[in-house]
Amino acid sequence: MxxxxxxxxxxxxxxxxxxxxxxxxxxxxxxxxxxxxxxxxxxxxxxxxxxxxxxxxxxxxxxxxxxxxxxxxxxxxxxxxxxxxxxxxxxxxxxxxxxxxxxxxxxxxxxxxxxxxxxxxxxxxxxxxxxxxxxxxxxxxxxxxxxxxxxxxxxxxxxxxxxxxxxxxxxxxxxxxxxxxxxxxxxxxSNLGLWPLDATTAPGGAVVTGMASLTEVVILPKLFRRLVDHFNLVEQSLTTFPAYLAGKADAVKILSPDSKQLSLLPVVQIIDGLAVRMTVQPEDTIFLEN
Structure with a gap:
């Protein structure tokens, strides 16, 4: 079709x-x-x-x-x-x-x-x-x-x-x-627009030590919103962010031949407690909530 x-x-x-x-x-x-x-x-x-x-x-x-x-x-x-x-x-x-x-x-x-x-x-x-x-x-x-x-x-x-x-x-x-x-x-x-500064999947991730630093990095807005909510509702630290994501209903599908339904948690990585990154590119991710 x-x-x-x-x-x-x-x-x-x-x-x-x-x-x-x-x-x-x-x-x-x-x-x-x-x-x-x-x-x-x-x-x-x-x-x-x-x-x-x-x-x-x-x-x-x-x-x-x-x-x-x-x-x-x-x-x-x-x-x-x-x-x-x-x-x-x-x-x-x-x-x-x-x-x-x-x-x-x-x-x-x-x-x-x-x-x-x-x-x-x-x-x-x-x-x-x-x-x-x-x-x-x-x-x-x-x-x-x-x-x-x-x-x-x-x-x-x-x-x-x-x-x-x-x-x-x-x-x-x-x-x-x-x-x-x-x-x-x-x-x-082609390094157009925001992409030269995108830290969503950068190897070192986006360094985030609290709300002030979060507003200065260029990352996928979905991830930004989840981090803001975590900082507002839990604490301004990445330490418990995985636990916060585990409680969210973010059903995710990854566009790959062997893809299975996931939550957001398995595709988010915390690096040394100071940086956060996604392990898949934004265009390979489909959110299954309405």
Missing amino acids: DSVKMLLVHGQYRIIGTEPDGDTIRFIPTNPLVFKDFQGPPIEVDKKGEIKVRLQGVDALETHYDSTGPRVRQPAEFGDKAAQELLTFLGFGNVRRSGQRVVSAEPAQTPGWILTTGGDPFQRCVAFVGTGIPPEGDDGALVDVDVDRLRTTANHFLLRTGLVYPGFYKGLFEKFQWELSAVTRQARE
């Missing part, structure tokens, strides 16, 4: 008054009722008729993570660059922010389309996002999406330029995984 059926939704992107980053954006569907027959987690349409869209297959450096404590972020150079490039791709210019919140942009809204198969546990729509001429098909129709269409999306663009990490979850069409894995490897081998 060379294509997969996805829901095509027409609408407008809006950013003023929001905090868009490199993998989330606000979208106003032309017809919010297109989501009513979706199975699985519901997609929240707010009072303004907007939804939150989470870019499928992409994990940008965190610009404002505060799930378990005070707001923290990863190195600003790449988190901010990914966010800006996403907005530029979608047609926004002269974007001004106060902190992370957009206070003005030209135009105020831009037309676009998304392709989705459902939502996530946070009631966001997980989608490939595009601008310009939409795929063939009516708004709200199930359309065939192939790799050529994938290559026109912001998701593909951000991975191709090396500004974001891959973030693969179950339900991502296998051929799309192959394509996004391939462009990720190409970006890393």
